[in-house]
Amino acid sequence: MSFFSQRFANPTRFLKLATALIPWCAAATLLLLGSGVYFALFDSPADYQQGESVRIMYVHVPSAWLAMAGYSTLAFASATALIWKHPLADLVAKSASPIGACFAFLCLVTGSLWGKPMWGTWWAWDARLTSMLILFFLYLGHMALLNAFDDQQRGYRAAAILAIAGFVNVPVIKFSVDWWNTLHQPASVSRMGMPAIDPQMLLPLLLMAVGYTFFFATILLLRVKGEILDTKIRAIRLNQIRAAQQ
């Protein structure tokens, strides 16, 4: 593990790796999302109770998973930055935050669109929805704190501490539907024993989830690459100014 992290602490080496990986991740994303959408919209059964609108699940559930996984990535990168002072961990945290926030927003919006025909309401203040909303606010707070300092390093460190402190919310979301009797349905996929969902519906769900994950990875690599290049440009500009002054 430390071999990999030490090896890719060198930004140039990471840039090479990122440039090599991005096309593959993008291709995997297109393939998985394409097949996932096909199965979700055309080749999977409609629900006996919900009819066709169950198909929103194939967008809603993976974005919920990715929102939580995104926050876990954020917290892990922040911990790496604070504990081992890995030079790229801060950039990963900064890059992961907006993507995770978008997934959380997507989860809330698609859930709302699903809730209107199913539950008769756009919103309900039950445990899972509330904790997903809190997660969205935590993402926004993280992004705000990152950009609130003139000294960028202070922003990275303060945001890292905030990310770790907010991580307690993620297990709360996961288990909220078990701890409270809520409107939102309990866990059907990631629970003890076999998933309770029909395999014909499980396949597109998993395809979309893995597709979203590769999407996350692609965008994350693109953004980290952008941040590294941004730093290089800044350094070049500073050198130019220094050379011009001499």
Add this chain to the structure above:
Amino acid sequence: MTRLWTIVQRDLRLALRQGSDSLMVVGFFVLTVTLFPFGLGPETNLLERTSSGILWVTALLASMLSLDRLFLADYEDGSLELLTLTPTTLEILVIGKVMAHWLTTALPVMAAAPILALLLHLQEDGFATLMLTLLLGTPTLSLIGAMGAALVLGARRGGVLLSLLILPLYIPVLIFAVGAVDAAVQGLPVKGHLLILGGILLAALPLAPLATVAAVRQAVE
């Protein structure tokens, strides 16, 4: 331990010298609670049902408004840096500051709460539970708030940013505190809610100073 009390005494003395600070917090609490009957209408039933929520949300906001004086004055005149250089564990000093903050902010709020609960027609069964939840919940608010206050030292628009950062973290305390008061009013058992509130406090007690110290150290570097 003496160093803990030294810090508490120092902060208390500073706060009491500027006595208007605590009074302003209580004033905000009272005024904001008074706004709600104007906004919601004076109908007793409605105020009765919403009183626990109004009181707790306003106490939360009042606690949050007073947080910036926890570290900011010391940060700006350099004494925070000196505090980080003392041989005492910084966590102890942070706990001392939080204790002084709680004494000068939460105690006056707790003193004003029963009168305001009366104004909002909170039912009698709820009063004792309200005071208990305030007693258990406000230290947690001070602890989490201290972490937030340390994180925004030196940031632009630190006051507003502080609210954005810690309000999501305040929400669990709010949920269980209001849940306890509502349960008491309805005659249901409150022990579970109070135990969870106590649990959150016990978890915040070691963890929040840890995060606060990390934030303070990176602020003074």
